[in-house]
Amino acid sequence: MRVVVPFGTRDPKTRLDPVLSADERMAFARVMLKDVLAALGATPAKPEVLATADFDLEDVPVTVDDRPLTDAVNALLAVASDPVAVVMADLPLATPTALTRLLETPGDVVLAPGRAGGTNALVTRHPDFRTDYHDTSYLDHLDRAHDLGASVRVVDSYRLSTDVDEPDDLLEVLIHGEGDAATWLRDHGVRIDRSGPRADVVRER
Amino acid sequence: MRVVVPFGTRDPKTRLDPVLSADERMAFARVMLKDVLAALGATPAKPEVLATADFDLEDVPVTVDDRPLTDAVNALLAVASDPVAVVMADLPLATPTALTRLLETPGDVVLAPGRAGGTNALVTRHPDFRTDYHDTSYLDHLDRAHDLGASVRVVDSYRLSTDVDEPDDLLEVLIHGEGDAATWLRDHGVRIDRSGPRADVVRER
DSSP: OEEEEEEOOSSOOGGGTTTSOHHHHHHHHHHHHHHHHHHHHTSSOOEEEEESSOOOOTTSOEEEOOSOHHHHHHHHHHHOOSOEEEEOSOOTTOOHHHHHHHHHOOSSEEEEEOGGGOEEEEEEOSTTOOOOOSSSHHHHHHHHHHHHTOOEEEOOOHHHHOOOOSHHHHHHHHHHOOSHHHHHHHHTTEEEEOSSSSOEEEEOO | OEEEEEEOOSSOOGGGTTTSOHHHHHHHHHHHHHHHHHHHHTSSOOEEEEESSOOOOTTSOEEEOOSOHHHHHHHHHHHOOSOEEEEOSOOTTOOHHHHHHHHHOOSSEEEEEOGGGOEEEEEEOSTTOOOOOSSSHHHHHHHHHHHHTOOEEEOOOHHHHOOOOSHHHHHHHHHHOOSHHHHHHHHTTEEEEOSSSSOEEEEOO
16 A cells, blocks of 8 residues: 655644744654654555655655645545555654554545544545545545445544644644654643643743 | 443533533533433443432433532542443543443553543543543543553544534534534534635534
8 A cells, every 4th residue: 555645845834833933843844744654664554755845854755746735645646556545744643553543444435534624644445536635624535435435434543633733732742742743842842831720832932 | 340421510511602502501511411321322331420410311320429520530439349431421422432442442541532631531440540630631640540550551532532612622523423412513503614714613593
């Protein structure tokens, strides 16, 4: 199975702007990507990166396609002859165990939902399935699979459901992260504030 | 194994106030409770409810303890001789499959985390384990298990991680709910608004 990790190289994770500078957001996005690749590397999968521009990455092949995410992934699906998995790069809680559940779940289309209707990871074994990552992609992907008569299975994983877009998501990384992203946050002064009625993320500068 | 579902009968789910009236919040909290009980009822477990005040509930025994959640649960754990599971009442995405994973995971202490450091469900097979549901209970529960030398396992479930406290959480129920809570929301005009760049919850009145 091909396992593709899309990665946008330009101004990533803008919604983390209240906590991280532009340079830091880029660095943190790359650390999250490496966590995802390391977790995939501990499964039988050989991940590859689909990036909007070329950049250095040891040991993992990078294909460049500067089109929007949906178009770039679908171009790859259109010429793929094997099953393909697409795993987002902003899933720093992904573990080999969670990813193995994704990759080994049978079904023409396997979806790992994110919050708010996102699709954080998927596997397609159907030649005509195409992605649509706009808006509530999870519902769109269900619809498309249904239209194709493709069987659908859903992977119930908190770890795969946790993509990192907003400052609140950093709390999840600090609490549950086992990879370099959690360490990177701590090294940059991002901490859990447990003094209030609910836990919050704070940055010490 | 005893399976206990705590339920607060007084003014529940106040953070849903922007979307639901006080009476509606009470009704919706009971629908969510019934979804959790129905999902548990489809497993070998025989659930019981631990409520802050008596109320009518068919087919499920209700124990009343008007103390705060942590105290009421710990009073029960202190006299329990068997393993005990504690499953929150606001998990309307819980399915028999997800709950079976919780109940069948081995370990002295089994935790199903919620977002922001919550503990949405747990199993204790250690006689001295006690809960602390304040603040980041997940971290506290890890610490307590560690202090006891108890083995800990974590159940990686998006469905169990999704407790319903805030309007955004209703989006998860509308997208992924398979029980009466999703139907109740739709019947009360709570819908997904897919017109903006991100999906949102709206109420039609």
